[in-house]
Amino acid sequence: MTKNLWILTEERPKRDVxxxxxxxxxKDNEIPCFIDTIRILPILNNNNDFSFTYEVxxxxxxxxxxxxxxxISGQSSFVDFLIFYQENEPKIxxxxxxxxxxxxxxxxxxxxxxxxxxxxxxxxxDFFYTDIKKVMLYSLQIKQKESQTQTNIFGTKCLLTLGVxxxxxxxxxxxxxxxxxxxxxxxxxxxxxxxPKGNVPILINKTNDxxxxxxxxxxxxxxxxxxxxxxxxxxCASLRKLGWDKKLVITEHGLSQRHIKGNNKFVQIAxxxxxxxDGLQRVAPKIKDSYWHYEKxxxxxxxxxxxLVVENFTKxxxxxxxxxxxxxxxxxxxxxxxxxLEKYQDREKYKNGDKNQIVHIPDLILIDFDKSExxxxxxxxxxxxxxxxxxxxxxxxxxxxxxxxxxxKFKIIRTVVLYGSTEEKIIxxxxxxxxxxxxxxxxxxxxxxxxKVAIKNLxxxxxx
DNA sequence: CGTTCCACACCAATAAGTAA
DNA sequence: TTACTTATTGGTGTGGAACG
Numbered sequence: 001m002t003k004n005l006w007i008l009t010e011e012r013p014k015r016d017v018x019x020x021x022x023x024x025x026x027k028d029n030e031i032p033c034f035i036d037t038i039r040i041l042p043i044l045n046n047n048n049d050f051s052f053t054y055e056v057x058x059x060x061x062x063x064x065x066x067x068x069x070x071x072i073s074g075q076s077s078f079v080d081f082l083i084f085y086q087e088n089e090p091k092i093x094x095x096x097x098x099x100x101x102x103x104x105x106x107x108x109x110x111x112x113x114x115x116x117x118x119x120x121x122x123x124x125x126d127f128f129y130t131d132i133k134k135v136m137l138y139s140l141q142i143k144q145k146e147s148q149t150q151t152n153i154f155g156t157k158c159l160l161t162l163g164v165x166x167x168x169x170x171x172x173x174x175x176x177x178x179x180x181x182x183x184x185x186x187x188x189x190x191x192x193x194x195x196p197k198g199n200v201p202i203l204i205n206k207t208n209d210x211x212x213x214x215x216x217x218x219x220x221x222x223x224x225x226x227x228x229x230x231x232x233x234x235x236c237a238s239l240r241k242l243g244w245d246k247k248l249v250i251t252e253h254g255l256s257q258r259h260i261k262g263n264n265k266f267v268q269i270a271x272x273x274x275x276x277x278d279g280l281q282r283v284a285p286k287i288k289d290s291y292w293h294y295e296k297x298x299x300x301x302x303x304x305x306x307x308l309v310v311e312n313f314t315k316x317x318x319x320x321x322x323x324x325x326x327x328x329x330x331x332x333x334x335x336x337x338x339x340x341l342e343k344y345q346d347r348e349k350y351k352n353g354d355k356n357q358i359v360h361i362p363d364l365i366l367i368d369f370d371k372s373e374x375x376x377x378x379x380x381x382x383x384x385x386x387x388x389x390x391x392x393x394x395x396x397x398x399x400x401x402x403x404x405x406x407x408x409k410f411k412i413i414r415t416v417v418l419y420g421s422t423e424e425k426i427i428x429x430x431x432x433x434x435x436x437x438x439x440x441x442x443x444x445x446x447x448x449x450x451x452k453v454a455i456k457n458l459x460x461x462x463x464x
Numbered sequence: 465c466g467t468t469c470c471a472c473a474c475c476a477a478t479a480a481g482t483a484a
Numbered sequence: 485t486t487a488c489t490t491a492t493t494g495g496t497g498t499g500g501a502a503c504g
Contacts, residue, residue, distance in 0.1 A: 073501090116494095151493075192493090200494080216495075224469060227494070263503090265470080298501080468503070474496080481490070 002065040006084040007056075008072045008096075008292065012304045012321065013040055015311075017102060018056055018069070020137065021081065024167065025098070026061065028133075029085075033061035039312045040069065042305060044462045049439035050305065052294075053089075071295045071304065078292060079121050079134075092290045099125050100135045116155055116227050119234035122164050123269055126237075128291040138168035150192045155231075157188070158238045182206070182242045189235070200252045202231060210247040211239060212278070217266065218254030229266045236273050251278040262286040302419030302435045303363050303379035306451065310366055313457035316450045319374070319403075320365040331365075334406045361398055364417075367410070368450040374403055374410045375432075375448045382420035382434065389416055389430040415448060 007013065007021065015038040026033035036058045043051045056067035070089070072082075083098040084090040101118050122134050136159060153175045156166065160178040179185040186204045200216040215232050219225040236248055250270075255277060260267055263286045270277070271285040295301060303321075310316045319332045363379040376395050380388035392414040399412050415432035426434050426444045433451050434442040441455055 202494080219496080222468070225495080226471065229470095231494090261468095263469090466504100468501105470499105470501080472498090474498100475493105476495090477493085479490105479492080481488105483488085484486085 002063060003085050003087055004065050005067045006086065006090050007067065007069045008082040008084070008090060009069065009080060010071070010073055010078065010295070011080060011102075012300075012307055013054065013069045015040065017137070018067075020168070021083065021098075021100065022056075022059060022067070024135070025083065025085075026064075031061060031063045033059055033064060035059045040308050041312055041461070042309060042458065043068075044458070045439070048441070048459055048462070050435060050441060051439060052301075054308065071298075071301060072292045073295045073298065074292050079125060082292065092292070095129055096132055098133045098135055099129070100137050102137045116151075116230040116234065118230065119155065119159060120230040120265065120269065122159065122162060123233045123237045123273075124265065125291070127268070127272060134162070134164040136164055136166050138166070154188055154192065155234065158185070158234045161185070161238045161241055162234075179238065179242060182211075182239055182244050185235075185238060185242065186211075200254070202228070202235070204235065210249060211244060212249045212251050214252040215250060216252065216254050217250065218259065223255055223259045223261075223264050223266055229269075232275075233266065233269050233273075236269075236275050240273050247276065248274065249276045249278050253277055255280060257281065296437065297381070297420070299363075299379045299381045299384075299419050302417045302433070303377060305419075305435050306377070306417050306433055306454070307364055307366070309454040309458050310450055313461065314368075314450060314454045315370065316366055316368045316454070318364060319367050320361070321363070331402050331406075362395060362414075365403070366448075366450060367407070368448070370453075371449050372410050373448065373450065374407055374412045375450060376403075376412065376414045377417050377432070378414075379417050379419070382418045382423065382436070385416060385418055385428060385431060388418070389428060392416065392430060413448060415444070415446075 005022070005025065007018065018040065019035060019038050022033060022035055022038075025031070038056060038058045040054050040056055043053045043055050045051050052070065054069040056069060059067070068089070079099040080102045081098070081100040082090075082096040083100065084094060084096050086094065090096070099122075101121055118136065125132065125134065156171070156176050157179055159166065160176065166176070179188070183206070186206055189202065189204050200214060202213065202215045205212040205214075213232060213235055215228045217223050217225050217228055217232070223229075232250060239248065257280050260277065260280055260283050262283050267283065268285040269275070271282065276282060307318060307321065311318065362376040364377040366375045366377065367373075368375065376392075376399070378388045378391045395414055403410075403412055416428075416430050418426075418431055418434040419436075421436055422438055423434065423436055424440050424442055426442055429444065429446045431444045432447045433444060436442060443451060443455060
């Protein structure tokens, strides 16, 4: 029987990442698969409405019938990709074969994001699937740092201890090995450099019947210190995995009793791993009954759709994307080099209270080489379309600082892309495209030519 | 519809390294 | 030893989405 590969993700699916996932899957499972140029195509139904499923083409395998991608949302701490290998569309009760976490952040940029902040996801996913393969996929945009920091080596060793596979990054066989004992882990962490004065160092203190781990969890009047939630989850899960079954206590956390709430991610992890908060009572966790659900609400459904249609059905391309809101984004310069965007025009002025220094960034920037146009796109839900139109006025900074210097001969236009409602017409001229909740593709009165060409080619593809 | 949570990356402080 | 530079650490800033 031939099965399909289902890729469920919260993000915009990227060709190179899909390529890597497919390569990994075929290699691990000894499924021969020839991968050509990957394209990601929206599937239209008989009425030419979007079915909210994308199909991946550009591969050949006699054990994978088709590859589908669907947009989902996690209920809490969620990995970037779930992979299912089965005939039918995944349901909540189905078990994925892989959970994959992807990051663009190297050790050189931040230890928090490179290792620690992601780690809690691998601890959390164990609540739902015991048999899943866990993968940390680095898709670095910049060159990997030559020597690794102690924090990075420690974090990587912990991940390996938990059985997480590391991909896309050179591993050093001397340093990057799983811990074998509780004491080895403790000695490694405690011999690391101390942080500056005023910071709470993460230290591990073991006695006969108790291990204490110090670390701050308090932030902005709540238990929301993400980097340390990750670090402490990772350390505690590793200690449990290595066989420590006695008391495990977090000290120096800075929390009060009122911060311990059952629906908090770390409270759930603490309950599962039997971790105590020094000086505080634990409360009953409210663990979510499902790990994910199909996305039917978010504005990103609209911008991801238009992005993929343009990428796969026109010669146009994206210069910048920001579908996830706070994910790291790179602007592509005229020489094709990705550069990170500055958040402020003048950092000093911003710090002194001048909010005008914030560089407002669009959700998506597309380039149309045929028409010599660059399109700045603001994505919104249909009901918030007025806000989207309002935000179009904020793009002077990015256009002057980045777009015009790099693409001086291009005309710059601004437009809003919407998702939602059951409307089949757009009145506002500022709106270029609407994907409604029934999958209707609605072009605006003054839609950019790139959108019109993309939609036309998509329709032709499915109707020829 | 204001508040809380979450995810991402940035960055001040300072220990460690290095040249004189 | 001292003055300066580089590397490393964990706390902080920010904005979107979920929550109640």
